[in-house]
Amino acid sequence: MDKNYPNRINELRNERSMTIEDLSERTGLSVSYVSRLENGERNLSVKNLNLFAHAFDVAAQDILAKAPEKAPNVVGVMGRIGAGAEILPEEEQIPPEGLYEIETPFPLPHDAIAFEVTGESMWPRYDDGDIIICWRQGVVVEEVLGWEAAVKTATGQRYLKRVLQGSERGTFDLESHNAPPIRGVRLVWVAAIQSVIRSGQWKKLTPSARQRMVQKMTASG
Known part of the structure; x- marks a missing residue:
């Protein structure tokens, strides 16, 4: 630990x-x-x-110490994305709870994770400060073919891209708005985008606010 x-x-x-x-x-x-x-x-x-x-x-x-109780409308931001580029930092390089936590306008499953969009070059699909919600567990890549998803390649890069079948068996092409396509990559993790929270509809959760939320949950439990 x-x-x-x-x-x-x-x-x-x-x-x-x-x-x-x-x-x-x-x-x-x-x-x-x-x-x-x-x-x-x-x-x-x-x-x-x-x-x-x-x-x-x-x-x-x-x-082992008990993990702090998590409110249903709190999610950890696991990295940032922008310019059609890779998600940074790597999930393995940050604490399991994420870079920071945010309070969302609706409840989320325990398995939810988030990524924050940075920069304007993904316009008009996403804006700076938007939050992308997906599930940590991921899915089979065939389930997201033709759709945008958060992915991790065999070489360790993370992207938010539209996933297409590659020219060789077991490979995939990654495309996004306003960024060159990435061809013939192998994927080790794929998560479908479950929802998008627009900038201004979420707020960063401070430690004191989190403590008050947990105390409220405990008192009402």
Whole structure:
């Protein structure tokens, strides 16, 4: 795990009045390494997760901190698109919750992710500041042939493009307004565009606003 997904090692250790030395002995890991894991400075592997679960006598999932509750009209913006160019940054380079979260005018499924349009060169189809909504899981590429979709190529680039069958088997052509077509690429992830939220119809969610929203959800639950 990392700092974006903190663990509960410190919390569980304190509940049991254990020292780091005690925990080190129970897990067979060094004191310094346990300390770094506890502080989120090192990734918590599945093997180490099981070691701590055994040491605390809890289920493995109890070692992990609960993800913050998500309101149905909040979605993470996973990157920006513009000029018919690739989506930046790569989803793997940013926290799982996205660059930032936005509040949308309608509820969205838990699997929804968003991309923000930047620049005017995708006019008239999209405007600067529009939000594209799609599903994280993606679909089979054949389902979006002839339609615009968010895609990831085998070489790691992400685009918002119209997907067409390529000239060679297993390849596809990517086209968009006001940008040269990209021919003969292989795709490893494809997500259909589920909706477009126009600029001005969404707002960036601040941490304090998110906290108030979660508290309201908890109180009404």
